[in-house]
Amino acid sequence: MLEEVFKLKSSIRQKLITLLLLFTIIPFGASIVVTFLYTKESLKDQAVEENVNLLYQGKVNIDSYVKELNNLTLSVYNNLEFISYLKSANLREQPISVRSVNQLLQTILYADQSIESVDLFIEKNSQFITTSKQSSVIYSEQRKDLNFSFYEQASESPFNLYIKPNEGKNPHHSFSLHRSLQNVPAKDILAYISLQINGRKLVELSEHLYIKGNEELFIVTTEGEFVYQSSSVLNERKEQEWIAQVLAQEQNSGVLEWSESNEPFVLIYDTIAESRGGWKLIKIIPASTLFESAYNVAFINIIFGMLGLFLVIVATLFVSFKITNPLTVLVKNINEVKKGNMKVQFHSLGNDEIGELGESFKSMVKKIDQLINREYKLEIENKTNQLKVLQSQINPHFLYNALQSIGTLALKSDAPKVYTLITDLSKIMRYSINTSESMVTLSQELDYLSSYLLLQKQRFEDKLDYSIMIKNDVKEVYVPKMILQPLVENYFNHGFDSHEIVGTVSVTCDKHKDKIVIEIQDNGLGVSEERLEMINTQLATNQNMVSNSGTGIGLQNVYRRLKLYYGEHTEMSLENIQTGGFKVRIILPIKMEGEVLEGDHSRR
The missing domain is CATH 3.30.565.10 (Histidine kinase-like ATPase, C-terminal domain)
Known part of the structure; x- marks a missing residue:
């Protein structure tokens, strides 16, 4: 049994099949691997570039949106009667100015659908004026629940602007924009104006920047607070180090690769103008999503590769059997001759060199058979004659x-x-x-x-x-x-x-x-x-x-x-x-x- 296995392993057919398969599988497999690696990196760079461009366009849109809101707060400087009112802050003696204030605040309120309310705090008489789409203009004395820290940060800002994400309902969609109104050209503050934004337009602009279920998008303030995030499940990322890493970058835009315990991902970030809050737009793309196209291409290559490999194997086996099958027949007949069977059991092995070898073998066996028969008969006659002599x-x-x-x-x-x-x-x-x-x-x-x-x-x-x-x-x-x-x-x-x-x-x-x-x-x-x-x-x-x-x-x-x-x-x-x-x-x-x-x- 071991001898038969050894013969099988050392046969020409086995060697030919092995050689042909090695010469096809190794180069073909190597080409698939090289193609996959090259395609993977190429598609990765292409995907990153496309997302960088997409995020840049999203940044431009969001920056324009915040700029429009900011311009609404700056439009008050065009109303001299309103500025005069802020300087005097005497409502009862200036009824015309009151109408001007009401008209200006409501103009700002309805200038954009995402504005929920407009608040005005006059520094000189500590008067608080508010208007919303659910109520008219309301005048009141200084409110105890008013958060002056927002105003302080707006006054300390070089751009007299402070944007704060809201807490409570829709915390990562709504935000408030606070601006300090100065007595230009003097630097003393006349009042503070605040816009409460519901964030619907921000969501609308952000949803075009990522693929739901596969990618994540965050809009973060310079303090690391989330203005927007694509999923509430992603709150777990708040305390992660990548946020601080992005905020610490000197460049306004870039790409970072990050590895976590579960799955590595790529960070693409961009920054809106500092005069509009300096928000960071951060897009997270998991490696599996980033390389999905490469995997699809590799899968298609593997499918076609397997099909091509199957055809190569079939062709290899066909060629191997075509070449070695006549040799197998010839070896079988040689073994029969060794056993004493001088009858050749094949007609033709083809028209090539192997066929010529087969014809020569048949001719040789025929001649050997004739010689054996002649010598055999001579020996028989010799024995017969010897027996007759002995009997006589x-x-x-x-x-x-x-x-x-x-x-x-x-x-x-x-x-x-x-x-x-x-x-x-x-x-x-x-x-x-x-x-x-x-x-x-x-x-x-x-x-x-x-x-x-x-x-x-x-x-x-x-x-x-x-x-x-x-x-x-x-x-x-x-x-x-x-x-x-x-x-x-x-x-x-x-x-x-x-x-x-x-x-x-x-x-x-x-x-x-x-x-x-x-x-x-x-x-x-x-x-x-x-x-x-x-x-x-x-x-x-x-x-x-x-x-x-x-x-x-x-x-x-x-x-x-x-x-x-x-x-x-x-x-x-x-x-x-x-x-x-x-x-x-x-x-x-x-x-x-x-x-x-x-x-x-x-x-x-």
Whole structure:
């Protein structure tokens, strides 16, 4: 599993996809980030500039509005009869002047809809005159509830003007404008005039300067008192440090960036003329609102970027599969060839270089298949010829002696034994002559050997004894045909002495792990140590065994056949027995892998 994962990770397709994605995602993602940062700063500067211009226009409008109110208070200097009245302050003796005062105050009252009332305090006789849109002109003596601090601040002002935000109802919309009237060109004060402003026009002018719900607007006096604020919830900002920071600025207008615990924001401020109160117009824009356009642009860029990235990925996968899919098919066929399947399973891999590679591969596999078939058939023919030669080497002298024994027995008229011997002989001849099969079960090979030994037993009678033992779990294992009889026959040709002790031959077949162990042991004459060493050398070096007596030729033929079938997976050992005799041990694998049966021309 790990090997497959490693192969997947190291495949050309994987590398190509990764490379193409890196070459597209990294530049594309970097461009989105750079574009966002640049757009963010650009839109921020643009938004700040637009708000600075908007606030400046608002300042001009509010300044003009306050200027108009201020001019109303200054218009009294144009009425000489009114000024004369203030200087004399004798109402009862100047009825004409009273009418002039009433007319002037009401003219001021109705000059602007935002004026709620007009108050006049005459310094000389401490007389208080007031008029409003709900009542006529009222004359009264000095009122105890009159706040002279407003008048004092107006008289101390270099512009003889003091504007104070009202408390109570609509505290951050209404305000009062107080002016001290001097005896020009002298500096002594004749009276104080006050205008009570409801602030509706101020609200109307201010509402055009900010976006409700997103931005905030404040109008603050030089003392830090709020003349106007966009929301009552924003009262929490009164004690915050940014108010003092704005008031401490030497410039009349500017931009400040401020960070709070909840969200950073930008302060844009401007100042109306000091002769009109010097109010500070302060606009607060949260960072989220300021960068909203940048976020929207970035979002649109990301949407289009994701769409473009999707198309790039699809194109990358298409190109990758288009290039690597033929290679995958080629690798798959190479693996099939490694397993022995020489049939190419594709028609064409295209008209490009990979297609040419595929055609060359097909041509190469076809040629290799032809060479294998030729060499394979030659090897089969070689094995077949070797088997025929081995089968023809069965000792004709044995057949002669066997037939002589059968004839002698027949003369004695022992018919059942004759039948048995003839049957065994027919088995031997049928088994040896049949060349259609080269592999037989071990039990079949031992049956053939048993028939051979029965005929030898009939020949030598009490001078011969033999035994064959086989384990059940190896009876059906296939072995090459006629590998045991030549080894046993070697005993009768070179080691059996019928004039002395009884000859014995034992054959045992056992299983050891995944091997078959076959031992053939006799009590014959054996061979000399010198001859045994030479035979082992000739077997190991595959040299031809040539001797006058023919000793070892049967061993060599059997050994060569086993090597043809099993290669290095088979073993044959020869040894003399200390008590007398000779032993041959053969070790064979139970399963044969990738071998072709000799003489079987139909199987490949």
